[in-house]
Structure formats: structure tokens, C-alpha cells
Amino acid sequence: MTLFITFEGPDGSGKTTQIQLLAEALTRRGQATLLTREPGGTRIGNAIRTVLHDRAHVEMSPRAEALLYNAARAQLVDEVIRPALAVGTVVLCDRFADSTLAYQGFGYGRNLAELRLLIDYATGGLTPNLTVFLDIDPAEGLRRKQGDANAEWNRMEDKALAFHRAAHAGYLQLAAQEAERWLVVDATQPVATIHAAIWRTVLPRLPISESTAPTSQPR
Ligand code: TMP
Numbered sequence: 001m002t003l004f005i006t007f008e009g010p011d012g013s014g015k016t017t018q019i020q021l022l023a024e025a026l027t028r029r030g031q032a033t034l035l036t037r038e039p040g041g042t043r044i045g046n047a048i049r050t051v052l053h054d055r056a057h058v059e060m061s062p063r064a065e066a067l068l069y070n071a072a073r074a075q076l077v078d079e080v081i082r083p084a085l086a087v088g089t090v091v092l093c094d095r096f097a098d099s100t101l102a103y104q105g106f107g108y109g110r111n112l113a114e115l116r117l118l119i120d121y122a123t124g125g126l127t128p129n130l131t132v133f134l135d136i137d138p139a140e141g142l143r144r145k146q147g148d149a150n151a152e153w154n155r156m157e158d159k160a161l162a163f164h165r166a167a168h169a170g171y172l173q174l175a176a177q178e179a180e181r182w183l184v185v186d187a188t189q190p191v192a193t194i195h196a197a198i199w200r201t202v203l204p205r206l207p208i209s210e211s212t213a214p215t216s217q218p219r
Pocket of ligand 1: 011038039099100103156
């Protein structure tokens, strides 16, 4: 049994904080866990991230953008995610294919069916078992991020609020279409409350390890 969990949400929704808290909780429990992110997580992916997020690249076409996010994704799936899942490691990924549907699809109002084909090619059909959506109004998320001196401000965040609002509405549609895969959490709640809600959902899905399995009783 493999467990692949992705985190999605508007910029400034607290994904990075929550994914780290979940990774720490899993590790404390003795669960082998790998934390990675998109775009990035590999040398090639990080090089693509630099191209994608360079605020000087204002001329980047939405199709080139979709291809680059998916090139980084293909590398991450092949080099990192599939090998980890194959040895029973729980994989946590900060953004994955749903970000492409939300931003390059709903954000630009482009054909979702075409993007789904591209995603399928990039991932070889790998889909998350659980996707946590940290729900926040995109304007509030961007405000939070602007107030964070350590945050990296990228080319996507320069886009108009209408783009971010369309992506946010798209996320909610995707979550509604596949409710069994998505956990939607109100990201304006305190950090500990959000973490507790995520932990309650993740715990029953964990592989039973030797240390946590009930010991068999002699007859
Ligand atoms: P982050 O690393 O700070 O979350 O920034 C990633 C940005 O890239 C964020 O604005 C969303 C965007 N993005 C897409 O537009 N499409 C994608 O497929 C992915 C993975 C991210």
C-alpha cells in the first residue's frame, strides 16, 4: 500500500507550515516520510523553477508555462516520488498536478482536457491518495505572503487578483468533483487546529507498522 499526499492552496495559505508539521508528526511516529515540493525537488526541477518564477519572464506563454511545470513534475515523479513510494515511504508533496489544473487551467480559462492529457503524460498516471486543500481567500493569502519577510515573491504572484480568484474557484470545483480524495480545511484557523484536522484524516490511512500493529495473543 502506498501513501502519496499532496498539499494545495492559494499562495500564503500556510501549506509549507502544515506540510512540515505533518512530516514531523509522521517521523515522530516512526513512519519513513519524504517531503518534497513542486516545482522543484530535483536538480533539474529546481533549474526549471528558476525559469518559471523569474519575474523578468513576463512574456512566458501559458502553454510554455504548462509544459515547464509538467517537465519539472515528470522529473520529480521519476527521480524521487515513485522510487520512494516503491519502498513504502509516505510521500508529501507541496503542490502537484492539481496546481496545473487550477492555475494554468482555471486561472487562464484554458482547456482542462488538454491539460489532463499533459499531466497524465508527466506523471505516468500517478495520482495522490489524499489532497489537502488549505482554503483561504486569495487576496488574504497574498497579503499574508507580502507581510512575510522570508517569503520568495515569484512571477505567478505578480499576476492579477482575478487570475488567483479563478484558480481558487477552480480548486473548489476540483475538490467537489472528487470529494473522497480531497480534505478542504479553513486556512484562517489557528495552525494547531489545522494540523489536528489534517492528522485526524491521515492517521487512519497510514500503513500499519510493526510498532503500532496489535500483537497477536497466544491461543
Ligand atoms: P510556491 O512554491 O511558493 O507554492 O509557488 C509556486 C507557484 O507556482 C504558485 O504561485 C503556483 C504556481 N504553480 C502553477 O501555476 N502551476 C503548477 O503546476 C505548480 C506546481 C505551481
